[in-house]
Amino acid sequence: xxARIWDxxxxxxxxxxxxxxxxxxxxxxxxxxVPMDSSPTLSLALCRTTHTMSFKALGLTGxxxxxNPANVEHMLKTNFGNYVKGEAIITMLEDFLGRGIFNSDxxxxxxxxxxxxxxxxxxxxxxxxxxxxxxxxxERLLPLLERAGRDGxxxxxxxxxxxxxxxxxxxxxFDEDPACLAKDSVASPHIAEFMGxxxxxxxxxxxxxxxxxxxxxxxxRLFNIESERRLREALATIHAYTDRIIRERRERGEARxxxxxSRFAAGDKHSDESLHDVITNLVLAGRETTASALxxxxxxxxxxxxxxxxxxREIRAVRRASSxxxxxxxxxxxxxxxxxxxxxxxxxxxxxxxxxxVSLDTYVCKEEDFLPDGxxxxxxxxxxxxxxxxxxxxDIWGTDCEEFRPERxxxxxxxxxxxxxxxxxxxxxxxxxPERxxxxxxxxxxxxxxxxxxxxGGPRMCLGKEIAYIQMKSIVSxxxxxFTLRYTGGEGHPGLVTSLALxxxxxxxxxxxxxxxxxxxxxxxxxxxxxxxxxxxxxRASADAILRCRxxxxxxxxxxxxxxxxxxxxxxxxxxxxxxxVVEKDPEKSGPALRTEQGxxxxxxxxxxxxxxxxxxxxxxxxxxxxxxxxxxxxxxxxASKPLSAFHxxxxxxxxxxxxxxxxxxxxxxxxxxxxxxxxSTTVLxxxxxxx
Ligand code: HEM
Numbered sequence: 259x260x261a262r263i264w265d266x267x268x269x270x271x272x273x274x275x276x277x278x279x280x281x282x283x284x285x286x287x288x289x290x291x292v293p294m295d296s297s298p299t300l301s302l303a304l305c306r307t308t309h310t311m312s313f314k315a316l317g318l319t320g321x322x323x324x325x326n327p328a329n330v331e332h333m334l335k336t337n338f339g340n341y342v343k344g345e346a347i348i349t350m351l352e353d354f355l356g357r358g359i360f361n362s363d364x365x366x367x368x369x370x371x372x373x374x375x376x377x378x379x380x381x382x383x384x385x386x387x388x389x390x391x392x393x394x395x396x397e398r399l400l401p402l403l404e405r406a407g408r409d410g411x412x413x414x415x416x417x418x419x420x421x422x423x424x425x426x427x428x429x430x431x432f433d434e435d436p437a438c439l440a441k442d443s444v445a446s447p448h449i450a451e452f453m454g455x456x457x458x459x460x461x462x463x464x465x466x467x468x469x470x471x472x473x474x475x476x477x478x479r480l481f482n483i484e485s486e487r488r489l490r491e492a493l494a495t496i497h498a499y500t501d502r503i504i505r506e507r508r509e510r511g512e513a514r515x516x517x518x519x520s521r522f523a524a525g526d527k528h529s530d531e532s533l534h535d536v537i538t539n540l541v542l543a544g545r546e547t548t549a550s551a552l553x554x555x556x557x558x559x560x561x562x563x564x565x566x567x568x569x570x571r572e573i574r575a576v577r578r579a580s581s582x583x584x585x586x587x588x589x590x591x592x593x594x595x596x597x598x599x600x601x602x603x604x605x606x607x608x609x610x611x612x613x614x615x616v617s618l619d620t621y622v623c624k625e626e627d628f629l630p631d632g633x634x635x636x637x638x639x640x641x642x643x644x645x646x647x648x649x650x651x652x653d654i655w656g657t658d659c660e661e662f663r664p665e666r667x668x669x670x671x672x673x674x675x676x677x678x679x680x681x682x683x684x685x686x687x688x689x690x691x692p693e694r695x696x697x698x699x700x701x702x703x704x705x706x707x708x709x710x711x712x713x714x715g716g717p718r719m720c721l722g723k724e725i726a727y728i729q730m731k732s733i734v735s736x737x738x739x740x741f742t743l744r745y746t747g748g749e750g751h752p753g754l755v756t757s758l759a760l761x762x763x764x765x766x767x768x769x770x771x772x773x774x775x776x777x778x779x780x781x782x783x784x785x786x787x788x789x790x791x792x793x794x795x796x797x798r799a800s801a802d803a804i805l806r807c808r809x810x811x812x813x814x815x816x817x818x819x820x821x822x823x824x825x826x827x828x829x830x831x832x833x834x835x836x837x838x839x840v841v842e843k844d845p846e847k848s849g850p851a852l853r854t855e856q857g858x859x860x861x862x863x864x865x866x867x868x869x870x871x872x873x874x875x876x877x878x879x880x881x882x883x884x885x886x887x888x889x890x891x892x893x894x895x896x897x898a899s900k901p902l903s904a905f906h907x908x909x910x911x912x913x914x915x916x917x918x919x920x921x922x923x924x925x926x927x928x929x930x931x932x933x934x935x936x937x938x939s940t941t942v943l944x945x946x947x948x949x950x
Contacts, residue, residue: 308631320639325647328630331708335716344622358535378721386516387725390429392590398439414765419549427544433517455495462489547615550759554613560745572601600674604667614645614712615759743768
């Protein structure tokens with residue numbers, strides 16, 4: 259445990275903290291770490307064993323800080339009901355956020371959570387997000403970088419990202435475009451006022467939290483002075499704006515859009531007040547978090563050319579894989595392509611590990627409790643978990659915990675691994691395994707997944723995680739496909755400021771340079787990268803190929819070509835994108851074609867160990883309704899239903915399975931002959947199943 263983390267925690271007294279600039283991580287590998295200068299404190303002595311500290315001064319409410327995953331799991335999941343936002347915090351935020359999803363507990367929170375989860379889970383919402391992000395990237399972000407690169411101007415990338423996020427979240431939440439990132443801003447005066455008011459309101463709320471005297475804001479509010487006067491004015495503007503768009507949305511009635519407000523306004527389940535809360539809460543959720551994550555990401559990557567190279571290679575390999583399969587992607591990447599960018603996913607995840615946008619989160623204990631590490635928590639105490647500190651705990655992440663190392667999130671095949679069982683080496687080691695890691699029966703209790711609470715966890719887990727990744731990966735892939743960004747802020751570590759999200763003090767000055775459009779990685783490296791991408795595609799495809807195949811046949815039989823085409827256009831994906839299939843119009847025939855991507859080595863199937871034995875390709879016969887030329891199979895039907903992370907290539911065996919999921923398929927007659935070997939230079943094998 260690093261001394262300085264606890265120094266910064268112990269010197270903090272309010273919900274929001276200003277981290278000292280010495281509390282840094284490094285972009286460079288551990289070997290070049292600058293020695294730490296912090297001196298150990300009492301809190302450090304307390305924390306070395308439990309990664310937790312508690313304090314209680316006479317007459318004041320006590321509090322707990324923890325960086326212990328077991329404690330985090332306890333408060334966010336196991337004893338969820340006992341840890342609430344609490345009236346004190348809710349009241350401070352209520353003027354701005356009402357009793358929206360972020361600012362409520364119990365029943366009030368639950369029904370909002372249910373309604374929001376339902377909307378967040380819809381594919382149409384995701385597609386809407388993809389469309390809006392792509393628009394913003396192509397029409398605004400890339401031209402902005404292009405101009406800055408051409409003029410040799412230094413950009414404050416943090417500000418660019420924050421404006422991007424605001425444009426984006428406003429469109430997603432209520433479908434209005436503030437155009438903050440447009441060259442000649444086309445925003446209406448109303449939305450410009452709304453944006454200014456949101457900033458003012460947020461600052462005034464922060465002032466409440468940061469005040470050393472906790473109830474001072476009430477006095478200021480009573481007399482309508484200072485930050486409270488600004489807050490009142492800002493809230494009036496916000497209310498006027500939201501009232502107007504809610505009224506308009508209600509009047510629009512059936513002609514609903516895909517944005518959140520339209521979804522919630524459809525039907526009369528939500529009052530105007532709760533629609534207002536939907537707007538303010540979601541705008542708040544989306545406006546700073548992704549911008550914060552990417553600000554630190556670009557800073558970290560600019561100091562690690564090796565990571566940037568890997569990302570660029572992967573992006574280009576995915577591009578090549580798509581185009582060699584006949585998919586012409588435009589300037590932006592499709593969701594399908596984004597999903598294949600595992601290294602990028604890992605790099606963003608790793609950057610958020612070190613610089614979590616929500617670096618501290620506080621809950622209030624309802625009834626006396628003991629945390630799993632034995633820490634006592636009194637009734638009404640505030641318990642804060644510190645994701646920022648957790649990233650720097652060696653017991654959780656190993657001795658290289660402070661290093662920016664995307665590879666820690668990848669398995670041997672280069673596939674993103676959301677959780678790893680190797681994160682608690684100290685607790686796993688037999689002799690050192692403390693008893694607290696055994697359950698009552700003395701059985702080892704597996705580690706918790708709460709070592710990475712960047713998106714929170716348990717019932718209140720972030721609902722926007724998926725769309726946040728879509729947004730972040732879209733931005734990074736498009737930027738790095740064309741530009742390279744260099745940090746120009748000097749050698750030192752930028753200062754950290756916790757606003758509602760972790761911001762960079764003074765912004766992120768960067769220069770951008772256009773990359774040659776066709777530059778591609780040299781020989782061997784490019785081939786390895788392409789192979790890795792192809793393997794990932796292959797694994798994903800094979801893992802659920804059979805199941806999806808069956809679905810495809812049903813879909814293909816039932817839906818006319820026009821419907822399939824519509825589906826593809828509407829969703830930007832195929833009905834079976836998860837399995838790597840793309841349904842599209844066959845240029846040679848009038849019907850749709852099923853195209854499937856599979857990885858192979860130089861010669862099918864022997865040269866690629868990841869694929870060998872995993873898939874079997876065979877020439878099939880035809881039946882009366884569906885002639886096909888090629889089919890894919892997996893030997894192990896169980897593997898098809900497992901998540902990709904749990905999937906392991908099967909050993910190569912001779913011959914072919916003569917069963918389909920343990921029972922004969924109506925569509926797949928017995929297999930008759932081994933496949934014709936296929937050779938492909940890009941290692942991506944494409945086969946077509948044509949419908950006539
Ligand atoms: C990198 C980006 C993001 C991060 C790191 C993040 C992180 C978090 C965290 C830590 C919480 C828990 C906060 C609490 O204790 O109340 C949360 C909640 C939430 N987030 Fe996110 N978030 C991100 C992006 C988004 C986006 C883009 C949206 C949607 C537009 C969103 C929607 C929500 C919602 C609705 C909740 C409330 C869940 C509940 O209380 O039941 N988030 N997020």
